[in-house]
Amino acid sequence: MTKLLKYLKKSGVAILTILILLALQATTELSLPTYTSNIVNVGIQQSGIENAVIDVIRESEMDKLTTFMDDNDKDKVLDSYKLINKDSLKADEFDDYKEKYPAIEDEALYVLNTEDKDRLEELNEILAKPMLIVYNIENSSDNTELKDAMMSQMMGNQQQMQADANSGQPQINPGAQQQAQANMNPMAQFMDKDGNFDVFAYLNAIPKESKEEMLSELDEKFVDLPEAMLDQGAISFVKEEYKEIGIDVDALQMNYIFIAGLKMLGITVISMICAISVGFLASRVGARVSKNLRAMIFEKVMNFSKKEINEFSTASLITRSTNDIQQIQQVIIMMLRMVFLAPFMAVGGIIKALNTNVSMSWIIALGVICVFMIVIVMFTVVMPRFKILQDLVDRLNLVTREILTGLGVIRAFSNEEFEENRFDKANKDLTKVNMFVNRIMSCMMPAMMLIMNLISILIVWVGAKNVDLGNMQVGDMMAFIQYTMQIVMSFLMISMIAVMVPRAAVSANRIDEVLTTDISIKEADKVEKFDDDKKGLVEFKNVSFKYPDADEEILHDISFTAKPGQTTAFIGSTGSGKSTLINLIPRFYDVTEGQILVDGVDIKNAPIHDLRDRIGYVPQKGILFSGTIESNIKYGNKDASDELVETSARVAQATEFIDTKEDKYQTPISQGGTNVSGGQKQRLSIARAIAKEPEIYIFDDSFSALDFKTDANLRKALKQETGDATVLIVAQRISTILHAEQIVVLDEGNVVGIGNHEELLKNCEVYKEIALSQLSKEELENE
Numbered sequence: 001m002t003k004l005l006k007y008l009k010k011s012g013v014a015i016l017t018i019l020i021l022l023a024l025q026a027t028t029e030l031s032l033p034t035y036t037s038n039i040v041n042v043g044i045q046q047s048g049i050e051n052a053v054i055d056v057i058r059e060s061e062m063d064k065l066t067t068f069m070d071d072n073d074k075d076k077v078l079d080s081y082k083l084i085n086k087d088s089l090k091a092d093e094f095d096d097y098k099e100k101y102p103a104i105e106d107e108a109l110y111v112l113n114t115e116d117k118d119r120l121e122e123l124n125e126i127l128a129k130p131m132l133i134v135y136n137i138e139n140s141s142d143n144t145e146l147k148d149a150m151m152s153q154m155m156g157n158q159q160q161m162q163a164d165a166n167s168g169q170p171q172i173n174p175g176a177q178q179q180a181q182a183n184m185n186p187m188a189q190f191m192d193k194d195g196n197f198d199v200f201a202y203l204n205a206i207p208k209e210s211k212e213e214m215l216s217e218l219d220e221k222f223v224d225l226p227e228a229m230l231d232q233g234a235i236s237f238v239k240e241e242y243k244e245i246g247i248d249v250d251a252l253q254m255n256y257i258f259i260a261g262l263k264m265l266g267i268t269v270i271s272m273i274c275a276i277s278v279g280f281l282a283s284r285v286g287a288r289v290s291k292n293l294r295a296m297i298f299e300k301v302m303n304f305s306k307k308e309i310n311e312f313s314t315a316s317l318i319t320r321s322t323n324d325i326q327q328i329q330q331v332i333i334m335m336l337r338m339v340f341l342a343p344f345m346a347v348g349g350i351i352k353a354l355n356t357n358v359s360m361s362w363i364i365a366l367g368v369i370c371v372f373m374i375v376i377v378m379f380t381v382v383m384p385r386f387k388i389l390q391d392l393v394d395r396l397n398l399v400t401r402e403i404l405t406g407l408g409v410i411r412a413f414s415n416e417e418f419e420e421n422r423f424d425k426a427n428k429d430l431t432k433v434n435m436f437v438n439r440i441m442s443c444m445m446p447a448m449m450l451i452m453n454l455i456s457i458l459i460v461w462v463g464a465k466n467v468d469l470g471n472m473q474v475g476d477m478m479a480f481i482q483y484t485m486q487i488v489m490s491f492l493m494i495s496m497i498a499v500m501v502p503r504a505a506v507s508a509n510r511i512d513e514v515l516t517t518d519i520s521i522k523e524a525d526k527v528e529k530f531d532d533d534k535k536g537l538v539e540f541k542n543v544s545f546k547y548p549d550a551d552e553e554i555l556h557d558i559s560f561t562a563k564p565g566q567t568t569a570f571i572g573s574t575g576s577g578k579s580t581l582i583n584l585i586p587r588f589y590d591v592t593e594g595q596i597l598v599d600g601v602d603i604k605n606a607p608i609h610d611l612r613d614r615i616g617y618v619p620q621k622g623i624l625f626s627g628t629i630e631s632n633i634k635y636g637n638k639d640a641s642d643e644l645v646e647t648s649a650r651v652a653q654a655t656e657f658i659d660t661k662e663d664k665y666q667t668p669i670s671q672g673g674t675n676v677s678g679g680q681k682q683r684l685s686i687a688r689a690i691a692k693e694p695e696i697y698i699f700d701d702s703f704s705a706l707d708f709k710t711d712a713n714l715r716k717a718l719k720q721e722t723g724d725a726t727v728l729i730v731a732q733r734i735s736t737i738l739h740a741e742q743i744v745v746l747d748e749g750n751v752v753g754i755g756n757h758e759e760l761l762k763n764c765e766v767y768k769e770i771a772l773s774q775l776s777k778e779e780l781e782n783e
Contacts, residue, residue, distance in 0.1 A: 007292055008332070011285040018281050018336050025274035026344030028267045030352055033482035035264045037356075039257055040475030045232070047249050048256030049242075052127040052234035053120050056101055057241055059083065059108040061134070064200050068130040080123055081110035102246030109245070132233030135240065137200075282336035290329040297321050297514050305521040306588050307548045312514065315398035320514055323393055324507035331497070331504035338493040346490035353483035356476050360462055367455045367488045374447050375495040379502070382440050385433055386503040390510060392430040399426045448492050455488060456481055520548070521587050524605045530614075531600035536564030536695040536726040538585065543594035545584060553592065554580050555749045562742065564695070567719070567727040569737035571770060572746035578730045579620060581746070582698050585728070586612050598696070616689035618702040620730075622681035624673030629658060630665040632673075632684055636692035644691055651717040652687035653710050654680070679706055686714070690721060697722060699729045703736050711736060734771045743767070 008015065042050050057065075062081070066074045085108035086094055097104050114120065242249050301309075301317055309317070354361055403410065403419050410419050463477035472480075539561045546553040555577045562568035570578045584591055587603055596603050603611055616636065624632050633648055634640045640648075645665065649655050657680050661667040673681045686702060697718075703711045715736065718727070731737045738757050745753035745760060745767045753764030760767040 007289050008285070010292070011288055014281050014285050015336065018278050018285075019340060021274045021278050021281075022341045023344055025271050025278065026341060026348055028271040028274070029345065030348045030483075030486065031267055032264060033352070033479040033486075035260050035267070036482065037473075037475035037479035039260050040478060041473045042475075043253060043257040043260060045473065045475070046235045047239050048253040049235050049238050051120075051124045052131055052231065052238065053112065053123045054127070054131075054238045054241060055112050056245060056247075057081075057110045058103060058245065059085075059110060061241055061244075062110045064134045065127065065130040067200055068133050069126065073126045077123065077126060078110075080112065080114045080119060082113045083108055083110055085109070100247075103244060128230050128234040131237035132230055135233055135237035139240075278337055278341075282333045285336060286329040286333040289332055290325050293325050293328065293511060294321055297325075297511065300515055300517070300519075303519050303521075304517075305519065305590075306583075307520050308517055310548075311517075313394070313398060315401050316394045317514070318401075319390070319394050319397050320507075320510050324390065324510050327504045327507040328511065331500050334497055334500060339497045342490040342493045345486050349483045349487040349490065353480055353487065356472075356480045356483065359466070360459065360480060363455060363458055363462065364484055364487055366458075367451060367484060368491050370451045371448065371488060371491045371495055374444065374451075378440055378444060382437055383502040385437050386506045389430070389433050389437065389503070390506050392426070392433055396423075396426045396430050399423050444496070448488075448495075452485060452488055455484055459484060521590055521608070523608050526605075527607045528601045528605045530598070530606065530610065534600035536724065537597070537599060538562040538568075538696060538726055538728070539595075539597040540581075541595040541597065543581075543584065543591050543596060545580065545589065545592045547589075553749065555584075558594070558751055560742070560744055560751065560754055562726050562728055564726045565724045566741040567729060567737075567739075568742045568744065569729045569731055569740035570744050570746060571731055571734070571737060571767065573766075573770070575748075576746040577749040578746055579700050582700055582728055582730055585696070585698060586615050586617060614695050616692045616694035616697045618682075618685050618689045618697075618699045620700045620702065620704075622673065622678065622685040622702075624669050624676070624681055624684060626671045627669055628663075628665065629661075629667050629669060629684065632669055633665075633687045633691050635688050640691045644693075645687075647721075648687040648691035649684075651690050651714070651721045652683045653706075653714045653717070654683040654687050657683075679710070682706065683710075683714075686718075690718075695725050697725055697727045699727070699731075701730045701732060703729075704732060708735065715739075734774045745770075 042048060062077075066077065069077065084097065084104070086105065089097060094104070097109075101109060103109065239249055242252070297317075297320065301321075312320075350364065353364060399422055403423060410416060459477065459481050463472065463480065466472040467474055467477060540558050543555060543558040544553050545555040558581065560568070570581060572578050580589075583589060584596055585598065585603070587608060590604065598606065598611060598614065625635065629649075630645055633645050637644075642665075646655070649658055649665075657676075658664060658667070669675065673684070676684070682702060682704075683706070686699070689697060689699075703714065706714065711733075712735075729737060729740065734757075737743055741756060742754065743756060743760055744751060745764050747766045752766050753760050755763065761771060
């Protein structure tokens with residue numbers, strides 16, 4: 001698989017763009033749970049008030065808050081607020097403030113005058129505890145604990161004063177009479193007009209040391225108080241203060257929720273745009289790699305000799321060029337869309353989740369471990385089946401291709417049932433493995449969903465306890481659930497790709513096998529130019545040949561010369577090596593020993609394209625391509641004139657059926673030439689070779705589908721048309737080669753005779769036997 005990743009280099013810019021977009025997408029998606037948490041915590045529970053830093057507060061309430069601060073904190077707070085009242089403002093300024101804060105008409109207000117984030121964070125820490133204390137004092141009917149603490153302090157002061165009086169030392173308070181009255185009723189002097197105990201009056205009246213001691217006792221009550229409860233108490237104070245000042249808290253809440261919702265909507269739109277862009281770019285990259293691989297495979301296969309074609313089989317090469325490349329394309333797209341996104345989401349989600357609540361991080365680890373366990377099981381079970389699956393696809397394609405190609409023969413022998421069973425077996429084998437793989441794969445998503453749901457339940461169960469204890473808020477728990485799901489989904493995405501990669505890896509290896517296959521027919525590093533003085537001359541010098549992986553040679557020590565302007569024919573019994581011999585000339589195979597020279601140059605040292613460009617080849621089985629009659633005749637010479645096309649068709653005896661067609665030379669030819677007969681197909685193949693106007697014609701038993709009359713007329717016209725060209729004919733019929741200047745007789749791969757017809761009848765027993773098996777003695781004598 002890594003070998004094929006080098007083909008992604010051409011898409012480097014697109015991949016870099018995808019990474020940037022994925023980072024942006026991950027950032028936006030990871031920010032959404034935070035906004036959800038804020039809507040619940042701040043928007044709903046805190047009425048849109050984010051923290052204890054109050055924007056505006058009455059002077060009397062600020063005095064109460066500063067009562068519970070040390071001098072340093074008090075100075076920091078007062079430095080961050082500006083005191084305003086009716087007298088300190090101009091008329092128009094006062095009207096503006098009055099519209100916003102109606103309470104300013106009755107009392108001076110402190111207004112926040114800083115936006116520094118560090119200072120605001122510091123103020124939040126300073127104000128939270130005093131706000132909670134003041135809020136509890138003001139909203140508790142009894143204030144029992146505070147009253148008890150203060151009464152205890154007062155009694156201590158009373159005892160101290162009594163001891164001082166007895167010892168003759170000065171008392172704490174200089175007004176003896178007032179102190180005596182206070183001693184009789186210690187609470188009286190700290191009662192408000194309604195008869196309630198004024199805690200703040202008491203705290204401001206007692207000595208500094210006593211006050212600090214009492215505040216120390218109060219601080220001890222907040223030591224173990226969770227931060228969430230401290231913040232909630234402070235927010236409650238701020239909310240009540242805003243109401244007293246005349247600020248519409250409901251409008252503040254709705255405004256916060258509305259703005260947060262708009263931000264979430266904007267973030268979602270950005271995430272959607274990123275996802276669409278990534279999908280588009282990933283599809284383009286995948287399609288481009290797929291296109292390049294197909295082109296490379298096609299170019300490679302076009303350079304294959306018959307040896308390589310036979311090694312892979314046509315069906316397998318088709319599968320590798322289609323199904324295997326499709327697997328690669330899908331994995332590339334999935335990798336670019338998911339695998340690259342998953343690390344961003346996983347790492348970001350873990351950081352966000354830990355910032356939300358560290359104590360529940362073990363739940364994330366548990367979820368990830370469960371996901372990996374499922375993936376490992378699936379890997380172990382499914383991965384070995386992928387190689388089998390691709391081989392079975394090859395097998396099915398092979399069987400299908402054989403049946404469709406040989407459909408006529410199958411029907412002729414009434415073997416439909418046998419072939420149906422053969423196809424059914426290949427189909428069932430593929431289906432069986434495919435079903436197994438798909439069943440295992442289909443279990444993956446339900447298993448993952450089960451894990452995610454169980455994790456959600458576990459988070460709610462653990463989170464509910466933390467909420468009850470005040471260690472976290474409901475919104476934080478909701479955010480933690482979302483972050484955990486994002487983390488688990490990230491690992492799920494990686495797992496899905498991990499399951500797809502093995503199958504793609506099999507496909508990649510199969511493609512790599514084609515691309516890295518060593519081609520047996522190679523062009524020489526230093527090519528030689530053809531000798532124009534020997535144009536059309538073909539020489540075999542002690543040529544021997546055996547097929548790859550064969551044990552015995554097919555041709556043995558073949559030597560002859562075919563001259564321009566002459567016809568050299570090859571005849572022999574079936575399997576004697578006639579077609580093999582002429583297939584060596586265009587280098588469909590390379591000789592095992594010896595040399596073949598064309599135009600005075602060893603064909604191994606000649607440019608392959610130039611060599612084949614000099615040859616007009618007509619195969620044993622006529623092959624046509626989809627198009628028209630004209631396009632098939634022009635196949636070897638795109639620039640052939642209409643006159644040359646008509647001349648080639650006339651020489652090939654094809655005009656007799658072309659002229660009967662309504663569209664003449666524009667008559668469509670279906671794929672493989674299935675809409676013309678075998679004889680018509682063969683004549684069009686011969687016309688195609690003639691239209692190329694080569695210097696060497698090779699006819700590999702190309703007249704076998706023609707009747708004797710057409711055969712004779714064609715050979716006569718061909719003799720006139722070929723002129724100085726070299727003509728090589730493989731034939732089974734003596735009548736086809738009677739007038740050839742040179743006949744080469746083959747028997748079991750050996751040359752047993754070379755000469756013309758008359759010479760061979762006298763000197764070659766094998767030729768004589770073939771001739772007598774086809775013609776009578778009288779016919780031979782007349783010829």
